Each structure stands twice: as C-alpha cells, then as structure tokens.
Amino acid sequence: MKNKFGSVYFSIFGLIVLGLGIAELIIGVAARSFTWSILEISGEFLLWKGIILFFAGFFYLSSVKNLTEIHQLAKNVMASVMLWTIAGMQIFAIITESIPGGEEGWINTWEGFLSAYSPPYIPALILLPFSLVTIYYVYAREK
Amino acid sequence: MLDVEQRWELIDKIAKRTIKFGKYRHTLKDAIAEITVKPLTGIPIAIAVLYGFWAFFVAFAGFFTDGFLVKLFDMHWLPWLQEVFPAGKESWLYYIFVGDPLAENCFEAFGMLTSGLFVAIGVVLPAIVAFYLVLIVLEDSGYLPRLAVLIDTVLHKIGLHGYAIVPSILSLGCNVPACTACRILETKKQRFIMRTILAIFIPCGAQLGIMLKVIPETVGWVILYLLIGYFILGFILSRIVPGESPELLLDIPSYQRPTFSNVGRKLWVRTSSFFTTAIPFVLLGVIIINVLYLTGVIDWLAAGLGPLLSGWFGVPKETVGALIVAFLRKDLAVAQLSAIEMTKYQMVTSVVLVSIYFPCIATFIMLLKEGGAKGFLGSLAALVATVFLYGGLLHLIWILLGVA
Numbered sequence: 001m002k003n004k005f006g007s008v009y010f011s012i013f014g015l016i017v018l019g020l021g022i023a024e025l026i027i028g029v030a031a032r033s034f035t036w037s038i039l040e041i042s043g044e045f046l047l048w049k050g051i052i053l054f055f056a057g058f059f060y061l062s063s064v065k066n067l068t069e070i071h072q073l074a075k076n077v078m079a080s081v082m083l084w085t086i087a088g089m090q091i092f093a094i095i096t097e098s099i100p101g102g103e104e105g106w107i108n109t110w111e112g113f114l115s116a117y118s119p120p121y122i123p124a125l126i127l128l129p130f131s132l133v134t135i136y137y138v139y140a141r142e143k
Numbered sequence: 144m145l146d147v148e149q150r151w152e153l154i155d156k157i158a159k160r161t162i163k164f165g166k167y168r169h170t171l172k173d174a175i176a177e178i179t180v181k182p183l184t185g186i187p188i189a190i191a192v193l194y195g196f197w198a199f200f201v202a203f204a205g206f207f208t209d210g211f212l213v214k215l216f217d218m219h220w221l222p223w224l225q226e227v228f229p230a231g232k233e234s235w236l237y238y239i240f241v242g243d244p245l246a247e248n249c250f251e252a253f254g255m256l257t258s259g260l261f262v263a264i265g266v267v268l269p270a271i272v273a274f275y276l277v278l279i280v281l282e283d284s285g286y287l288p289r290l291a292v293l294i295d296t297v298l299h300k301i302g303l304h305g306y307a308i309v310p311s312i313l314s315l316g317c318n319v320p321a322c323t324a325c326r327i328l329e330t331k332k333q334r335f336i337m338r339t340i341l342a343i344f345i346p347c348g349a350q351l352g353i354m355l356k357v358i359p360e361t362v363g364w365v366i367l368y369l370l371i372g373y374f375i376l377g378f379i380l381s382r383i384v385p386g387e388s389p390e391l392l393l394d395i396p397s398y399q400r401p402t403f404s405n406v407g408r409k410l411w412v413r414t415s416s417f418f419t420t421a422i423p424f425v426l427l428g429v430i431i432i433n434v435l436y437l438t439g440v441i442d443w444l445a446a447g448l449g450p451l452l453s454g455w456f457g458v459p460k461e462t463v464g465a466l467i468v469a470f471l472r473k474d475l476a477v478a479q480l481s482a483i484e485m486t487k488y489q490m491v492t493s494v495v496l497v498s499i500y501f502p503c504i505a506t507f508i509m510l511l512k513e514g515g516a517k518g519f520l521g522s523l524a525a526l527v528a529t530v531f532l533y534g535g536l537l538h539l540i541w542i543l544l545g546v547a
Contacts, residue, residue: 048194055187074174082191089198096202100210138171
C-alpha cells in the first residue's frame with residue numbers, strides 16, 4: 001500500500017519536476033524570463049538549474065517501480081538531493097542578500113529584510129516541501 | 144620455522160576461528176555510492192554538486208564583499224586614508240601607498256593600503272574561505288574519489304586519469320599546493336602534463352573572486368574558454384610528450400558525514416597560509432607596479448609592446464602593467480585591468496591573457512621545484528606557445544564575430 005502510494009506520488013511529482021526542468025531549459029536558452037503567480041523562472045544559472053531539475057525529474061520517474069527496493073530508493077533520494085541543492089543554495093542566497101543594508105546602512109531595515117523572503121520563488125523552492133516525502137521513505141525503510 | 148604451506152594452513156585455522164561469515168546487507172549508503180560513480184546517474188549528480196559549489200561560492204563571497212567590505216573600504220577606509228595620510232597628495236609616497244588622490248573607490252585608487260588591502264582582504268579572502276569550505280566538505284564526505292572515477296574516461300583522452308581531478312580542483316583554490324598534489328600521478332609524463340595545464344588554464348580562487356567582481360556577466364564564458372584550452376593543450380601534450388599513462392587503481396572510501404572539528408581545522412590550515420604567502424605578494428605587487436609607473440618603465444614597456452598587444456591580442460597597450468603584476472599576483476592584475484578603459488570583448492581577452500600568461504611567482508617556483516630544470520623549461524615552452532596561439536585565437540574569434 002505504502003509502495004503504491006509512493007509510486008503514484010513520485011510519478012506525478014517526477015513529471016512536474018521534469019516539466020519545470022524543461023521549462024527552465026527553454027526559457028534559459030531563449031534568455032527570457034517567466035512569472036506566474038508565485039512562480040518565477042529567471043535569474044542566474046538558469047540553464048544549470050534546468051539541467052539539474054530535468055535529471056531530478058528523470059530520476060524520480062525511474063525510481064517509481066518498486067520504490068522501496070534499495071537501489072530504486074537511492075535514485076529517489078539522489079533526485080531529492082539534487083532538488084535540495086538548488087533550493088538550498090537559493091535559500092542561502094536569499095539570506096545573504098537580506099542581511100546587508102545596501103546604501104542606507106550596514107544592516108537591512110526590517111521591511112527590506114522581510115521583502116527579500118517574499119514571492120515569487122524559483123521552481124525548486126516551490127517543489128522543495130513536496131520532495132520531503134523522500135525522508136519518510138528513508139526512515140520507513142530503516143525501521 | 145614454518146614453511147609457506149604450513150603458514151597458509153595456520154592462517155586458515157585462525158581465520159576459521161576468528162572470522163564470522165554472514166549475509167551482507169546492502170545499505171542505502173552503498174546504493175547511493177554505486178549510483179554516484181555510474182556515468183548515467185553520476186554525471187547529472189556531479190553537475191548538481193558543481194552547481195552547488197559555484198552557487199555557494201558566489202553567495203558567500205558576495206555576502207562579505209558586496210554586503211560589507213566594499214562599503215567599509217570605499218566609504219570609510221579610503222576617505223579616512225586620503226584625509227590623514229601624512230605625505231602630500233602630489234608626493235610619490237602618497238602615490239605608492241594611497242594611489243590616485245581623486246579615486247572614489249578602492250579598486251581605482253591602486254595604492255598599497257587601498258587597492259592592495261581591498262583586493263587581499265575585501266575580495267580574495269571571502270572567496271578563498273568559500274572555496275576551501277566546500278572543497279573540504281566534498282573531500283571529507285568521500286565524494287571527491289567518486290568524481291575521480293566518474294571523470295577517469297575523459298581525462299584518459301589527455302594522458303591523465305581520474306585522480307588528476309584532485310590537483311585540478313585544488314588548483315581552483317591555489318596553484319601552489321596543486322603543483323605538489325601532482326605527485327599522486329604515477330608517471331613523469333602525467334605529472335608534467337598536469338602541472339603545465341593547471342599552471343596555464345586553471346584560475347586560482349583569488350583570481351576567480353576578482354573575475355566575478357570585474358566581469359560578472361562573462362565569467363562563465365571565460366571559464367568555458369579556459370576549460371576548452373585545458374583539454375586541447377592536454378590532448379596535444381599527451382601526444383607529443385614521451386612516457387606512459389597508466390590506468391587508475393583507486394580505493395573508494397564509503398560516504399561519511401564531515402565533522403565540524405575536522406572541517407574547521409583543515410579550513411584554518413589552508414586559509415592561514417593565505418595570510419603568510421599571498422597577502423605580502425599582493426602588497427609587494429602594488430608597490431612594484433607603482434614604482435614602475437613612477438619611473439616611467441610601464442610607459443616605456445607599453446610603447447614597446449603596444450603593437451603586439453593591440454595588433455595580435457587586440458587589447459589596449461595599457462594592459463602591459465597588469466601583465467607585469469600578473470607575475471606577482473593574478474588577482475591583483477585582474478583588479479588593475481578594471482581600471483583600464485576598454486570594450487567588453489577587450490576586457491574578456493585581457494582577463495584570459497592574464498590567466499594563461501605566466502603563472503604567479505609562487506607557482507613558478509613550484510614548477511621548477513617539482514619538475515626540475517628540464518620539466519620547467521618544457522612547461523615554459525608550452526606556456527609561451529599557448530599564450531600566443533590561444534590568446535590570438537580569441538582575438539580572431541572577436542574579429543570573425545565583428546566585435547573587435
């Protein structure tokens with residue numbers, strides 16, 4: 001049952017990750033940007049991020065058959081690690097940009113600090129919470 | 144005394160009584176270790192790791208340099224020095240230590256206490272710390288040997304093997320320890336190729352930090368151009384240098400979590416050498432270049448080398464000062480380039496020239512020490528040929544694109 005849920009979940013999730021990876025690649029090659037609601041596809045290293053998301057999606061999809069088998073789960077974990085690398089570096093970049101004060105002073109104002117964390121966000125950041133399901137499967141296997 | 148057969152019998156008896164055989168349970172760590180060395184899965188993972196490496200480097204260095212240190216040096220340190228420096232603004236002492244009296248930022252001032260300190264502490268130090276921090280985490284986690292296995296096939300094309308990734312990555316921090324790290328390669332041929340291509344084509348962490356500040360939009364293209372050169376020169380050298388290129392035999396450790404104390408200790412050892420070896424060279428470099436300007440040597444050299452620089456490489460003759468200082472510190476040379484008026488394409492060519500031109504003096508000494516006189520002269524010959532051909536090629540590309 002657990003296996004079936006995971007397979008369905010990561011099939012859908014993998015397709016979304018793969019799709020967003022392709023979108024980042026296309027927009028990166030065309031040197032354009034795209035914003036929709038809280039989602040934004042633009043910024044530095046867009047091609048790199050697109051390639052990584054594309055392969056992460058591919059790894060998720062290739063891991064769905066017999067997900068709890070150790071080699072399949074390893075692919076799933078690495079797909080999540082790739083996603084976490086992009087999202088983690090984005091969070092780190094937001095934090096480092098939110099603290100310095102720019103022209104006005106050494107430290108940012110409270111409003112300036114908070115506005116750095118406001119949307120829109122890159123795809124990997126939006127996908128991040130949904131990828132945490134992997135952790136459940138890792139712990140479930142260890143138990 | 145036991146003969147060989149009796150010894151083996153004894154070993155068998157001891158083994159039977161002490162070793163317990165059971166079924167090995169494959170862990171998730173083992174499975175992850177396997178997929179990180181298989182090309183189909185390992186290469187995308189390596190791309191993600193290298194992206195993380197670069198993104199952390201940019202964000203960390205940017206936080207300290209752009210967030211605080213630029214402000215500290217440009218808005219406080221420079222005006223204060225310009226105000227309190229005891230020698231008059233027309234004096235040679237002021238020129239050497241503070242630099243241009245009209246400068247509004249430390250990049251343009253080019254005095255020992257302004258640009259010298261700003262480059263060393265304000266730009267290079269955060270870049271070096273960021274670089275070594277990630278490198279140490281990758282080393283201690285056990286990922287680097289896997290990267291070596293993954294890249295083995297590619298590096299065989301240039302007469303090296305997977306382990307050459309260690310000096311190559313170390314070189315992105317500093318070329319000096321990377322020259323020593325070439326000892327892990329087995330044959331003289333491999334060590335010569337590695338030392339030569341890293342000294343020419345791999346920019347050090349200090350230089351990367353400055354490049355990121357001076358040409359942020361084109362730094363990726365510059366690195367790509369250097370990377371292509373790394374493989375082209377490696378391929379040529381592997382064909383013309385006599386000797387063997389053996390296969391890789393590597394013991395891969397299991398993945399493990401890096402400990403804070405180990406990472407901290409290694410980081411301190413590597414960055415503390417920056418204070419003792421790099422900073423004095425940066426400060427000395429500014430003094431020498433300012434003295435050469437004051438005595439008219441730079442103008443004389445610029446006039447003499449002008450036709451070569453502007454004709455063959457397509458860069459302004461004023462870059463001669465930066466090329467001289469590059470012999471002491473390449474980061475300082477790139478910083479000096481930023482003060483010269485030129486087009487974007489000329490700037491890219493100048494930065495590439497500074498990178499592939501003579502390695503800094505510390506690397507030079509290491510090339511001589513590690514390769515002996517013969518190896519050193521060989522590297523030097525490859526270097527001179529590369530500067531002229533590869534530097535000229537970039538100018539040709541700009542001409543063909545119609546931007547030169």
